[in-house]
Amino acid sequence: MPRANEAEMIARILAGERELFHELIRPYERMVYLTVSAMLKNEADAEDTVQDAVIKAYRNLAAFRAESRFSTWLTAIALNEARGRLRRIKRENVESLDAELEMYGGDFTPAALMDWHPIPSEALESKELADKIKAAVAELPFLYREVLTLRDLDELQTEETAVLLNVSIQVVKTRLHRARMLLQKRLAPVLKGFAPQPAPRRSWLSRRHP
Amino acid sequence: MKLKCKHVWMYISDYIDNSVDAELRAQIERHLENCEICSAILDSTRNILYLTADARTFTLPVGFSERLHARLSSELQDDGEISRRK
Numbered sequence: 636m637p638r639a640n641e642a643e644m645i646a647r648i649l650a651g652e653r654e655l656f657h658e659l660i661r662p663y664e665r666m667v668y669l670t671v672s673a674m675l676k677n678e679a680d681a682e683d684t685v686q687d688a689v690i691k692a693y694r695n696l697a698a699f700r701a702e703s704r705f706s707t708w709l710t711a712i713a714l715n716e717a718r719g720r721l722r723r724i725k726r727e728n729v730e731s732l733d734a735e736l737e738m739y740g741g742d743f744t745p746a747a748l749m750d751w752h753p754i755p756s757e758a759l760e761s762k763e764l765a766d767k768i769k770a771a772v773a774e775l776p777f778l779y780r781e782v783l784t785l786r787d788l789d790e791l792q793t794e795e796t797a798v799l800l801n802v803s804i805q806v807v808k809t810r811l812h813r814a815r816m817l818l819q820k821r822l823a824p825v826l827k828g829f830a831p832q833p834a835p836r837r838s839w840l841s842r843r844h845p
Numbered sequence: 846m847k848l849k850c851k852h853v854w855m856y857i858s859d860y861i862d863n864s865v866d867a868e869l870r871a872q873i874e875r876h877l878e879n880c881e882i883c884s885a886i887l888d889s890t891r892n893i894l895y896l897t898a899d900a901r902t903f904t905l906p907v908g909f910s911e912r913l914h915a916r917l918s919s920e921l922q923d924d925g926e927i928s929r930r931k
Contacts, residue, residue: 649927653921664913668909682913686917689916693917695927744851747885751884759896772897793864812857819890826889
């Protein structure tokens with residue numbers, strides 16, 4: 636949504652046209668859900684947290700400052716809500732984070748391949764392919780999954796991501812690089828088979844000489 | 846300076862984001878022209894990210910949006926006061 640329209644909509648909501656808040660958040664539902672579910676793996680937890688975050692955004696709308704984008708502000712609220720929920724369920728504590736990172740022993744080299752046949756997005760009609768990708772993302776260490784979600788799924792800029800996570804731009808870039816390399820390493824060998832098969836070469840020969 | 850494969854790998858993510866300077870970009874591109882392995886790594890990484898970001902990969906739970914707006918509606922009707930403190 637263009638920023639000017641958004642600012643106008645926010646002003647109208649604050650002036651009493653509450654129902655407009657539905658429209659204000661509609662473009663960002665998916666983004667907020669993806670952000671929260673990168674942190675909370677349980678689908679029901681993630682959904683509850685998104686609802687809490689949206690209600691909180693509504694109640695605090697008067698505190699929104701137009702110098703940030705509304706989407707970034709909403710994402711910041713969602714991240715806070717998700718962190719709060721995470722602390723309550725204590726599913727991922729600091730220890731497990733360190734252990735996760737050590738598992739990779741600092742090795743973020745990609746899987747070497749001789750060639751790559753592009754997989755078109757239509758291949759995602761196969762649930763099997765989507766499931767393999769989701770599993771690989773879910774297996775990423777928490778800090779890498781978080782950055783990958785904000786940058787590559789939510790399509791936030793590096794600077795916005797750094798502000799949201801309260802880390803430097805270089806930290807965002809490093810984590811993103813590692814996340815992408817881990818995904819490539821994990822998925823490239825597995826996904827090869829999903830590329831459309833090229834027509835078998837010289838098959839006409841076998842027809843001519845049965 | 847000639848780049849080695851290992852160096853190209855360090856910059857794959859920045860290269861994809863177009864956040865390497867022009868000189869480094871040119872060096873990486875020269876390397877890619879002659880290195881099938883690095884080209885395949887770059888292509889596969891791009892392809893995987895493209896598929897990961899596709900809306901068909903991570904889908905919302907069925908009825909997610911309806912439930913969200915239903916809860917929001919009851920909030921707006923009940924005590925839907927926006928806090929005035931700033």
